[in-house]
Amino acid sequence: MTLLLLGGTAEARALALVLADLGRPAISSLAGRVSDPALPAGRVRIGGFGGPDGLRAFLAEQQVAAIVDATHPFAAQISRYAVVAAEAAGIPLLRLTRPGWTDHPQAAHWSWVKDEAEARRAAGAASRPFLTTGRQSLQSFLLPWTDRQVLVRVVDPPEFNLPPGWRLVRSRGPYGYQAERQLMTDHLADLLVSKDSGGSATSAKLDVAADLGIPVVMISRPEEPGSVPRVATVAEALAWCIRR
């Protein structure tokens, strides 16, 4: 009997490490989106399952007894599929998701939007935005912001060319305050666009934006299936795993 850990986050890697140290059988699953992923400890599989049916088949084949969905808060599809597959297989599912930034001291001053289209509208005429919403959302800004001086930060480069005025920075967090301040100052950023990813690894940009008076457009998290028990820390997830 083993545990399936849906990953792609620092929290998932931390949980995989503790489970491996304790000798508990677990398989970490990554989507395979990035070219050089930080690999979790223990057994790892990479790539989609083929929808909820594929995931269910995997659960049966590997005799999975429980699932921890520790995917990124914006990875909404795999989280929905995990609910369907866990229900069909009759096994327990836990959601491990770090708290968002709604409690950040500046949160009330940000423009909260529901998606990229709203983010573009909320951005108004900002001419030098710093776009940190990830590679998958770049497409939605490409045409409308062709003539703007956009600073884009991604882990892997997009598969299409960016407009000449765009500057691409490839890196992976965590990011510290000083480096973020330098980056945003050098670019003369007049707007920060972010997803409400939460956590401390990428939150320095929010403090810099506050200190430099740069407005923030924040994309809210997608809704999560309400019926799934949820914890916010690796320690709580570990306790749940051990109980099982």
Ligand code: NAP
């Ligand atoms: P998504 O839209 O929710 O999922 C799309 C498809 O990718 C799923 O249907 C599934 O394919 C596959 N998939 C996603 N996560 C998987 C996993 N952990 N193991 C195996 N297959 C997975 O996901 P996404 O937003 O593209 O994110 C992909 C991965 O990147 C996630 O694991 C997430 O934790 C990580 N990530 C995402 C973001 C973000 O902003 N979205 C940021 C940082 C890290 P099948 O239907 O074929 O099974």
